[in-house]
Amino acid sequence: MEDNYGIPILDIKVHKVISPLGRGAKGVVFLLHTKTESPKEQFLALKVVSKSSIEEDNASRRRYNKEYKTIHLEKEILSSLHHPLLPKLQGLVETERIIGYAIDYCPGGNLHSLRKKQTEKMFSDNIIRFYAAELVLALEYLHGLGFVYRDLKPENIMIQENGHLMLIDFDLSTKLPVKPPQSIRHTTKQSAPETNKKKKQLFRFQKYRNSGISPEDDSTTTITVPELASIPTKSNSFVGTEEYIAPEIIQGNGHDFAVDWWCLGIVLYEMLYGITPFKGTNRKDTFNRILHKSPCLVGETTFLRDLIEKLLEKDPMKRLGIEEIKRHDFFKGVDWELIGKISRPPYLPIEEEEMKENGEIDVERFVQRVFEEEEMKEKERTVIDHKKNVQELNQLYEPNPFLVF
Missing domain, CATH: 1.10.510.10 (Transferase(Phosphotransferase) domain 1)
Known part of the structure; x- marks a missing residue:
């Protein structure tokens, strides 16, 4: 199954989510094992965003729409890339609770x-x-x-x-x-014959x-x-x-x-x-x-x-x-x-005999839990910042006892 642009729609209930790889400000990344007819196993990096986190984190509809535009712009960028040093959009994931996309997995880390x-x-x-x-x-x-x-x-x-x-x-x-x-000025460089x-x-x-x-x-x-x-x-x-x-x-x-x-x-x-x-x-x-x-x-x-x-x-x-x-x-x-x-870059990832698995992962629940924890931390930071601001204001405007007389 594909979307209107010919990008495969991935069913996370069919393909196996092996483990979480990390998280950023707006999403969680999972290692996805896709089932193919090819004898070589294919692993993808699946970035997932919670729809509820987008809605809850935005006080206005305008901000809400901006977040969705960001997601779709990223999809547009990925779908237009055809370069060996940039990722290829391998598939899309969307349910009532999450939205995400899969790109090539890089085993060498960052x-x-x-x-x-x-x-x-x-x-x-x-x-x-x-x-x-x-x-x-x-x-x-x-x-x-x-x-x-x-x-x-x-x-x-x-x-x-x-x-x-x-x-x-x-x-x-x-x-x-x-x-x-x-x-517009165009310059053309004539290449040497391939044989030379x-x-x-x-x-x-x-x-x-x-x-x-x-x-x-x-x-x-x-x-x-x-x-x-x-x-x-x-x-x-x-x-x-x-x-x-x-x-x-x-x-x-x-x-x-x-x-x-x-x-x-x-x-x-x-x-x-x-x-x-x-x-x-x-x-x-x-x-x-x-x-x-x-x-x-x-x-x-x-x-x-x-x-x-x-x-x-x-x-x-x-x-x-x-x-x-x-x-x-x-x-x-x-x-x-x-x-x-170049056939021998300075570092090549070591092949692992077996990928580490954390058992069956419910992606929707996992992502929701991550963003709920982050929301609680953000509220705690807000309260701490507020108390700090109040203390600074009190110190700034503390009455001078000598001014009473």
């Missing part, structure tokens, strides 16, 4: 957990170059479709079975409307194990990145993850695709140093650092540190764009067309 496994909790420049190049390609493709991602962080960067990255979670993404340009093209491995890593991608495999699909042939207008939404938010979002002057390149700079800094560059003691302090402080790039001057500094430019008009990034010296020698053919 980049945050992978960094934590490193001896010094940091990556080498060579490994950073590989992951950075793949992130650049993924963002370039999204921007070509008119989507600005707005939530690039290691927790949203997954490791596929073949060791390549996959960018997930489009909760905060948006599509920027465009205005026709006054003039020397295929080379872009990065040298230790011999871990074969990922299943052969450098000589000519069947690899060529990805065509759509050009932004129009001028994008800006978004005024205040969205993002605190430590990764670009200055222009905090300032509220409107933002465009440049916010993703700022986030890339934060991610590269975190991979290099193990921390984010602007984390403060609280939200206000963090935002103040983002707006006014320069990143502390400790160590010798390198191409990587230079790239990070130029990506973390406060003024989005002066920040590096896609072409400048790809031409930067840090990526010197990188053949952007062959990155997807």
Whole structure:
């Protein structure tokens, strides 16, 4: 069974939900085992949102509709993606109580957990170059479709079975409307004959194990990145993850695709140093650092540190764009067309003989319980914040006994 766009409708009572994988601000992710005729087992990541949580969390119908628009925009984005570094929408789930969708499962976890496994909790420049190049390609493709991602962080960067990255979670993404340009300039690059093209491995890593991608495999699909042939207008939404938010979002002057390149700079800094560059003691302090402080790039001057500094430019008009990034010296020698053919990425997930199962899971009840617990915690936080505000007001307006006379 399929929906109007040809996307399979999944019955969670037929397919087996093995275990919960994690949760975000708006959904719970489960590991789903789909039953197919293929001898190879297929596992998907199923993200589920409680309909009641959307309704209860919104005081007005306007906000309610906004949440549903977000869900459907994410569905639109996923259904339009055809890129090896981005997920494919594998199926939809909807009942009276939940709504969700299934995408490819990445057994390698996310980049945050992978960094934590490193001896010094940091990556080498060579490994950073590989992951950075793949992130650049993924963002370039999204921007070509008119989507600005707005939530690039290691927790949203997954490791596929073949060791390549996959960018997930489009909760905060948006599509920027465009205005026709006054003039469009097209450039055509003539490629060399295939017989004369020397295929080379872009990065040298230790011999871990074969990922299943052969450098000589000519069947690899060529990805065509759509050009932004129009001028994008800006978004005024205040969205993002605190430590990764670009200055222009905090300032509220409107933002465009440049916010993703700022986030890339934060991610590269975190991979290099193990921390984010602007984390403060609280939200206000963090935002103040983002707006006014320069990143502390400790160590010798390198191409990587230079790239990070130029990506973390406060003024989005002066920040590096896609072409400048790809031409930067840090990526010197990188053949952007062959990155997807690298057969030995720096890390490959270890095959597990058997997936861990937690018994039969009632997805609807599980999701409802999670959001009920979160709602209770939110109410407790609200009460605590209210009491704190009252105490501060009482201290501020405490009468001076000397003023009685």
